Amino acid sequence: MTSLRQFRLPDVGEGLTEGEILQWLVAVGDTVVVNQPLCEVETAKAAVELPSPFAGTVTELLYEVGTTVDVGSPIITIDTSGGKVDVAPVPDPAAGDEPEVEAGLIGGPAPGGRTSVLVGYGPRNTEAKRRPRVTGSAAAARATAPQVLPGADYGTGVAEKPALLPDQPQRAPLLATAPDMTVKPVRHGGLEVGRQTEANARDELAPTSRRAAPGRGAPRPLAKPPVRKYAKDLGVDLATLTGSGPGGVITREDVDAATAPSSSSPSSPLTSPGSRQEGAVVRGTAGEQRIPVKGVRKHTAAAMVASAFTAPHVTEFLTVDVTRTMKLRTRLAARPELAGVKVSPLLFVARAVLLAARRHPMVNSSWDEAAQEIVVHGQVNLGIAAATPRGLVVPNIKDAGSLPLAGLAGALADLTATARAGRTAPADMTGGTMTITNVGVFGVDTGTPILNPGESVILAFGAVREMPWVHRGKIAVRQVTQLALSFDHRIVDGELGSRFLADVGALLHDPGTALAF
Incomplete structure (x- = not known):
């Protein structure tokens, strides 16, 4: 019978609240013994190796290298039953053969013939999945409802008003306006649906310095917040990229590929590999660097x-x-x-x-x-x-x-x-x-x-x-x-x-x- 134990990040100092995983010293499927180093963690005071409190087989590494983890959060799962754990790929739900959920996990049997349905009841047994992109007829159906889409990308960081769907009444968010701005009501069907300043109206007519999103009302490019900020710092338009991650998600590697110099053009100080230090982001003028402040610093x-x-x-x-x-x-x-x-x-x-x-x-x-x-x-x-x-x-x-x-x-x-x-x-x-x-x-x-x-x-x-x-x-x-x-x-x-x-x-x-x- 499988017996899973999770090792939580301990407070290795006095009052520490978080630590960054520098490197894993074990991998999924490895057999570990008590006091064997599992990983190296940098806290606010030093870099330390965390020994294993359990003996068994590693079944899951819950965080990737470079992730900052709060003290008390589980970081690794170990099977202490003594049996060999076979690490198999996750089955495809579309095939119809879903694995049986173990007792005590969400969706599995619980004492008294009940089913475990409480969030956080037992160890995590699923991964968060992004909802599929709305395309085709579904997108056309959504266009009939009055809604405002967010900006499409982080091209240059210049503020831009959200694109409006066709036949949609124009609205403006509640903004703190300057004394010389004139606020006008926006009406639709005889009802006031919002207010708009003349400055906002002029902004819509003014040309923007970044490239518009492909297609009117096109969905926002899929990317995680750190990748969006990284692209914004480098001046990369996410709408021009094709994501290589699961479900078309734009990754950091996609942004790097967009900024890499082509073989036919000379390298510039902004994009040359030698102009960037590890952990630093070059933005603005050539040579400027930004280094994340974390750990001991x-x-x-x-x-x-x-x-x-x-x-x-x-x-x-x-x-x-x-x-x-x-x-x-x-x-x-x-x-x-x-x-x-x-x-x-x-x-x-x-x-x-x-x-x-x-x-x-x-x-x-x-x-x-x-x-x-x-x-x-x-x-x-x-x-x-x-x-x-x-x-x-x-x-x-x-x-x-x-x-x-x-x-x-x-x-x-x-x-x-x-x-x-x-x-x-x-x-x-x-x-x-x-x-x-x-x-x-x-x-x-x-x-x-x-x-x-x-x-x-x-x-x-x-x-x-x-x-x-x-x-x-x-x-x-x-x-x-x-x-x-x-x-x-x-x-x-x-x-x-x-x-x-x-x-x-x-x-x-x-x-x-x-x-x-």
Whole structure:
């Protein structure tokens, strides 16, 4: 007996509402075991693989790659009965041999001799089908009824009035008219059937810049809304295309074929394959691109807007001579306990931040708006901003203050490598208490960083450069960097922020100062 189980998209983070299916790792007919990865999903925080909670045979993949799915929606169906599932084509209803509906499904037998008729009762066992296009005598019959057809296509995006059927009274929708427009009633058979402005009447007589739909009163071309928008962005008239999809539906490939350059004409910047990036839409002038905002980038944008307009930011700057720290870095990199790990300047900045936070614990706090309280955290979960192909992520090292220098170096190396590979676990990006952003790796001196939501301080670490510096009363070439500290002024006032930044600078200027902390 078949036993079908559906796996629903889980909330793999804290409060996530949706995820995009990047790729399926199984196919229909595959046998899976418990904890075998089923698919890779990109959430607002990371790309993760979802393991199977069931063992059995895959019978259905409910969504295609690239689809954004709400948390809690079924994404895959697995037969857990242990029997082999034969994937057969859907029988043709016209042949008259329809398969028997399984008990519990819509249209099948139910307990007590009844028939399951409730929508949503049991798993889905049918596919939505588009109604056939009205043609021939049926279209002629519909022409006798007074109706207004919608616009035929998305040619150039220029607004056009719907085409009227023959012998149909002219009507106009209720529009907000300008003061200089004259509204006239439209009458038919002695009755007022609508109102029309003189501006609308003139629009009907004015020539349009797009090609008219083939045939008066022709049906609207069949295409899904995303395809219609795609065609509109590229300036393609759907009425000129022949759909290759089921039932004559126009697909995205049909639109691409219409915009592809012919072999006899040179490629233009607008239509050449190299002028478009994957996931981007070129519209307007040549070279303009539009990239959908989703996944990590969408979450980052929302978080930064919420932070910028919620927490009152203050930023302070400090220029530091870090020549001694750079010399210490060279000596420590040769020690056996640090062999195999990267001893970077970021390691010493992180160590200085952790030591200064131990001296000023109030900076390791967050603002609880609901309770109207300041929460001082017991440990430092140090976040490191990392740039990835999917956008900016901020994974954090849990209880970083308890790690020795070698352990902190290893944690930093693992964190950055995992983030760049797009494999950061959602748990590693939650619960952060303060953040460091290393803009120096890009050759940038400083900036004004925005707080990670829920945190009270963030430190920007700039590039280390050789610069003329007053050292022991003389001008000398020293290695210098700039620090920028942004903090939430509701929690950290100017004095506390200044003392914390000064302590970080002192530790980087003279690492021996750490003995006094």
